Amino acid sequence: MGEVILTMKEIDKSFPGVHALDHVNFEVRRGEVHALMGENGAGKSTLMKVLTGIYKKDSGTITYEGKETEFHSTREAQDAGVVIVHQELNMVGDLTVAQNIFIGREPKKGFRIDDKKMIEDSKALFDELHIDINPKEKMSDLTVGKQQMCEIAKAISHKAKVIIFDEPSAALTEKEIADLFTIIRDLREKQLGIVYISHRMDEIKTITDRVTVMRDGGYVGTLITKDSTKEDIINMMVGRVIYEDPKTHSMVAPDAPVVLKVENLNAGKMVQDVSFELRKGEILGFSGLMGAGRTETARALFGADPKQSGKVSIMGKDGQLHEVQINSPQDAVKAGIGYLSEDRRRYGVVVQKSIIENSTLATMEEFTSGPFINKAKEKKVTQKYIEELATKTPTADQLVVNLSGGNQQKVVIAKWLIRDCDILIFDEPTRGIDVGAKNEIYKLMSRLAAEGKSIIMISSEMTEVLRMSDRVIVMCEGKKTGEIDISEATQENIMDKATRNID
């Protein structure tokens, strides 16, 4: 480890209603890999966005190469040598590898772009990193892992001195992760400062020199990796926040009937031959990596996207399974299915409308006599659900845009409860919801299941899957790769199945 190249001191940042960063400290030395850890929403990404000029800090200082600095854009940060490799790749699929690496700063020969030089430079870059990629290949033809390598090459080509990896391994196979680590070690040799954001404890132990832990927007502490144990780090991450233990056994009665049976569902590349059953009162977890096809499965089942084939049966009033044709969300809702999207603001709520209007949206027939809306009834019923779900709002007339993420989620839940849906699909139920509200949503889901609702829960958070599910279905690249009862589910066997298809 060399001298300190970057220091962030007492960084503070607030967004309306959220204290995102509370006087956070962070430093990086030359030739070190420094892990930044914390639960989702701890503020890691926000801190890095402040560093690279995407957000403006409210207070605090950033010292880079001995000088107090503030970058106003990623471009400025890049030019100074601070580069971020994002979780979501920022590549143009239709361009070649070389074109992507030099986008916006193509070498010129007169007025024309010097393709030859661009390709040669790319090659030199890849050689330096010991990566085997053809610069002439189209970006969209590469695997996610290779695309990530290109991102790294691009970062290096900016004469980077500090590189930030934002969850680089989330979508990579084990082999690709090994390759990534080789590159990172190489960069460390070259005395670059590296920030490594990840949730994966084993990776942290393998690759990093120091660990800084954040929690709820605050700085918790910094440890030397080799002197600390997994438990030390976890304790710092979790802190006072009470996490309930994972479920040890299924809460579903052994004789609970099957309420939904999906057979051989096919919808494009992302949903191939998916079959599963959902039982009454069950919370069925869907686990998998980014892009495993879980959301696509839910959307195809719900009729939001077209499907090629597949048989869907739902339990009728008579207690028997009947095949249903679901070709639109309308059909699905009629069949008693409600879908709570991962992207609430786009697909869940109409943010510019009131809680009342959102709550009754799926059930207008119940609130109309003739063509006219019975507004008094609307208000009464909405009010009842605001109380029942403990939605925090001054009035039922409040516009949904003014509510926090957790309360917006409750409005969506109310919408489906008013509709009296028996099957609820929660897609990332707690995404963008802060820690306290998360627990409330969990309790609510457990209560609904106990009351006999059946829940499909898609989640990318392992703790969430292990805590909530009665049974876990694992998907990978559009296929179902596993089905595990909660009593046997572990982080390891789920992850193993989630990466099974790759390569």
Add this chain to the structure above:
Amino acid sequence: MEKIKQNPIVKKLGLNRIILVGILILMFIVFRVALGSKFPVAESITSTLNYVYFLGFLSLGVTFVIATGGIDFSIGPVMFCCALMSGYCLNSYHVPLVASMIISILIGTAFGIFNGWLVAYMSVPAFIVSMASMNIAKGMASVFTKTQSVSWPLASDPTNGWFRSIVSVNGFPVGLVIFLVAAVICGIILYNTKPGRYILCLGSNREAVRLSGVNTKKWEMLAYVICGTLVGIASLFFVAAYTTVQPGYGDQYNNEAIAGCVMGGTSMVGGLASIGGTVIGVAIISLLQQGIMAFGLGKGQQMIITGIIVIVAVYADVSARRRKN
């Protein structure tokens, strides 16, 4: 400012609407003082009003379309098409007056169905659809009337002259009553019925409404159909005031109607619509036109000012939204 906003009466009526009414009254006073007896142009207020009812109906119609987040640039030419084709039926094929009037409304409705179907079910952008149907409306009217202008019966016409009583009878503004009743009905549809609720919600976030199990296509199309019907009605008020219609025109009324609508607080982004605002907006546009005419300026100046109003009103809406976010 905040204190005024929190006042219960202001809250109920909406600050914007109160400001708009203020502008309206102020404009009237200014014109009256500056121009004296030259304003209004026509001999009385009632006869001045006769010339603007049609614009009110156009604005009401397009309010529904804009509420869905769409746009309709065909309303003016479609209005002319309705008046021309039904008027031609009346004059050349001796179709009874009442039947001709109904034909007028049906033609408008048919265009609404056509536009709405293309936009909602075929996913053709509303901008393109309405541009195309503007041409179709003009062309159809030209072909049908053999490029002849059509005159509707004068008030002196013994058998059919009575139709002009839809605008006024002996100085009583019947048209105003009909227009206000129509506006109230539109308001009830938009705020107190299921279709109106769906139209406003889908204008704000179509996907979220669709994923709530609502047939968004059907309700989006309905907005265009309502608009078309109101355009058909507008055509009757147009000929009752102006008598003669010429094929190939009508575009200038698009902007005037849209200006009235957006000035009243209906958002071009969709989801927010104010019928009361539209009524006041149309009144302001009309008053402005009368003022411009009374100053001795022509159609050209009128069009420039209407164009500027549209830009200013939309800009105000966009920047208000940006501030909110």
